Every structure is written in structure tokens, then in C-alpha cells.
Amino acid sequence: MSTPAIPVGIATGVGSWPGEDPREAAAVSVGELSGLPHLVELPARGLGADMIGRAAAVLVDLPLDTSTTGYRVAQRPGKVTRRARDLLSRDLDAMEEAWEVAGLRGTDQPVKVQVVGPLTLASQLELFGGHRALTDSGAVRDLAESLSEGLVEHVAEVTRRLGSPVVVQVDEPGLPAVLAGTLPGVSILQAPRAMPEPEALEVLHSLIARLDRPVLVHCCAAGAPLALLRRSGAAMIGLDLGELKTADLDGVGEILEAGLSLALGLVPTTQPDRPPTWRELAEPAVRLMDRLGFPRTVLATQVLVTPGCGLAGASEDWARAALRGAAEVARAFADGAEFE
Numbered sequence: 001m002s003t004p005a006i007p008v009g010i011a012t013g014v015g016s017w018p019g020e021d022p023r024e025a026a027a028v029s030v031g032e033l034s035g036l037p038h039l040v041e042l043p044a045r046g047l048g049a050d051m052i053g054r055a056a057a058v059l060v061d062l063p064l065d066t067s068t069t070g071y072r073v074a075q076r077p078g079k080v081t082r083r084a085r086d087l088l089s090r091d092l093d094a095m096e097e098a099w100e101v102a103g104l105r106g107t108d109q110p111v112k113v114q115v116v117g118p119l120t121l122a123s124q125l126e127l128f129g130g131h132r133a134l135t136d137s138g139a140v141r142d143l144a145e146s147l148s149e150g151l152v153e154h155v156a157e158v159t160r161r162l163g164s165p166v167v168v169q170v171d172e173p174g175l176p177a178v179l180a181g182t183l184p185g186v187s188i189l190q191a192p193r194a195m196p197e198p199e200a201l202e203v204l205h206s207l208i209a210r211l212d213r214p215v216l217v218h219c220c221a222a223g224a225p226l227a228l229l230r231r232s233g234a235a236m237i238g239l240d241l242g243e244l245k246t247a248d249l250d251g252v253g254e255i256l257e258a259g260l261s262l263a264l265g266l267v268p269t270t271q272p273d274r275p276p277t278w279r280e281l282a283e284p285a286v287r288l289m290d291r292l293g294f295p296r297t298v299l300a301t302q303v304l305v306t307p308g309c310g311l312a313g314a315s316e317d318w319a320r321a322a323l324r325g326a327a328e329v330a331r332a333f334a335d336g337a338e339f340e
Contacts (some may be wrong), residue, residue, distance in 0.1 A: 001183040005108065006167050006214045006236045006294040008261050009300045009334040010035025011326035014218065014238070015114040015171060018319050020045045022094035030098040032323040034289030035330070036167065036304070039158070041096050043312050048084030051116045052124050056084035058115055058150035062143065064125070072126040077127065079116070089245040096161045106163040113158055113168060115151055117217070118144035118203050123183055123192065127241035134178065134192040137199070144203050148210040155211070159268060169238070170207065173309075176223040201228050208233040216263055220309035226251025230258055238263035240283050240308040253292045256302055264288075265308035267325045270319035279339070285329075287338045299333040 012033055017025045019042040029037045043050035048057070052071050056064040063081040065074035074080070099105050122133040122140045133139040155166045177183050181194025207217045217229055218238030226248060229237045237255055241264050244252065255262060266281050285303065289296050305326045311319040 004144060004305065006216055007036055008302055008304050009330060011305040011323065011330040012036035012112055012263070012309075013038045013040065013323060013326075014220070014265070014306050014310045015051070015169070016041045016043055016312035018042075018044065018314055018316050022091045023097065026091070026094040026098040027101075028320060029324070030095075030102050030104070032320065032327065035278070035327075036110055036112050037098075038114065038169075039044065039091060040090070040166070041114065041310070042087075042281060045087060047165075048080055049087050052121065053080065055086050055116050055147065056081045057088040058154050059143075059146045060150045060153070062146040067126050067130070070124060070126065072130075073128065073139075075128075079253065088233075092158065092161055095158075097124070099162045099164070104162070104164060108165065110165045110167050111162055112216075113166060113217075114171055115147070115168070117153070117172035117175070118147050118169045118207055119178045119195070119200055120172050121147065123174040123178050129177045132183065132192050134183065134195070140203060144207050145243065148207045151207075151211060156188055166213075167216065168211055168213060169218055170204075170234075172204070172219045173219060175219050175225060175228075176221050179225055179228075180223075197225065197228050200225075202230060204232045206318070216304075218263065220265060224248070226255060230255050230260065235302075236261040236263055236304065236306075238265070238306065240265035241288065242268075242308055246289075247277045249288075252288070256292070256294060256298060261302045261304065263304040263306050265306050266329055267305075267307040269308045269311055270314050270320070271321075275321065278325060278332055281325055282329045282332055282337075283339070296339070297336070300336070303312055303333065305330040305333070 020042055025040045029040055063074045063077040064071050065078050065080050121142050125133045127133050158166050178195050183192045214235035216236040216238055217234040220240040222243040264285055289298055307322045
């Protein structure tokens, strides 16, 4: 099966979803996101189901456990690793069922999977001594290698189960804090240093290169390092448009000029007082292209539409509405809708 390009001119979800029912979540993802359904994460299920805990199901030979403050690297697989693997297996069962019902097995319809990036993972995991893995460059490399190896295996399993091509999204919401050195430690002396951009770039680039397929790197935090992301080897950069500042405009323009695509978060992650129209959701992206001096047709040829970030904090009704809104905006861009 050929490796897919990351589709543009359509909509997809970012990752997390409200509730605890993987079958319902899979059915919604497949039903609402005909362009690019995604294997959702359900962090409301607790241990092993959130973004960091999910990594326990993917990492190879690096089991995780819990500490009083979060997740910790363990010496042997325990309940956290077993639970994370079990939850991921259930999610894959649910997605396989939804894929079969929709008649998508063996087609060219791509599906997207998400995994926490190596730098965000290292910023949140503790080592045996209690300090963050980010404080140990060797541990960061080990994590990145384990994650990349496990992700290759995960993609292979999803491909086998669904018989369809797989798009990979790497989530790096912690990247701005990693570069700024603003993460706390267990003491002042053990706070992680600000990681130099070249070092961070090497870690991220190595993982992307290992996957040998187009990758979407998503950073929905303010202050996303756009130049680093552009050079990371990713084919698409995912951003929350609501977090972009005037100072970010040049970086966004350089991403597009480099021939990369954008996954633009245009839909609020929680329900606003009044449901926005598709025109209101689309307007910020249209104005962005105008300010950058790009033709509006770029919105159909280099942009994927998403909610601003994950939808775990939304009501289930709004989560559905958010996906529908993203799909409506994407269709408007693809159809060349007129804007004032």
C-alpha cells in the first residue's frame, strides 16, 4: 500500500474526545470526518488514556508507571503499561468495526493516528530519581528512539487492521516551554534547562525521518516555534489560529512558501455563547491569507481545517458540532466561497 500524502482542503479532528465510549467516538469520527477520520483519544477514562499515558502503549522497552506527580519511567511493565495497551487495543477494535460498517476497509481512505511528541513526552515523564526526563539528554534520546520504534509498529498494526493508509500526527504542545526553560523541577537545582533549538530540532527531525512518511506536527500552544517546525521534516504544521500573534505572521508565511501545508485550528474547543456560522469560523483564515499576501485559493490547496485543539473538555454535543463546523469551512474553501 502506498504511503499517503496528508490530504488538504478537508477537515479532521486534533485528537482527544469527550466521554469514555470508544465505539461511539469511532462512529462519530468516521461519520463526521469523511476526508480524514482519526483514532480519537478518550482521556476521561483515566490512567493510561491521556496523551502521556497513551505513550505507554506505544513505547518499546520503556514501561511507564505513576508517581505522586504524574508518569514515571519504570523498570518493568506494570499496571499503567498494561492498561494503556488494553485501552489502545479497545480503541483499535472500535475503529476497525466503524471502518467495516462504513465499507472503508481496503480503500484509499486515509485514517489519522496521533502520538505525543518526544520533547513533550520528555518534559512530562519523570526518571527514577524523580526529575524530569528532559534534564537528561541521554534519556531524551532513548525516549525518542523507543517512541519512533513503537510508532512504526503502531502504524503497521493500524494499516493491517483497517487495510487503509495511515497519516501520523505528532503532538508537541509542550515544545514552547521546553525551549523557554519554563518547566518546574522538583527543586530549583533540578529544573530543566532551556533546550537549545538545534538540539530540539535534531530530536524531532530524527523521529520524523524514522517514520518515512509525511507527518503532521501539531503545536496548539502559544509561542509555537514556527521556524523549528518548518525545518523539522514535517509535511504539515498544525496550529491554533487563535494563539497566533502578529509576530508569528512571517513564520506562517515561510511555512507556506516552503511548500508545506497547515492544519489550521479554526473551531473553538468549547461551546461559545452563540453557535458561530461557517463564515464566522472561516473569516480568520481568510484574513490571515490576505495579510500574508497569499491568494485565498491556498485555503483549498495547502490547508487542513481542524478545531483549535483536542475536544476532551467539550460537551459531546459541541464536539460533534465542532467537527461539522470544521467540515463546513473546509467545503467552503474547496468550493471557492466568496468572502468580502
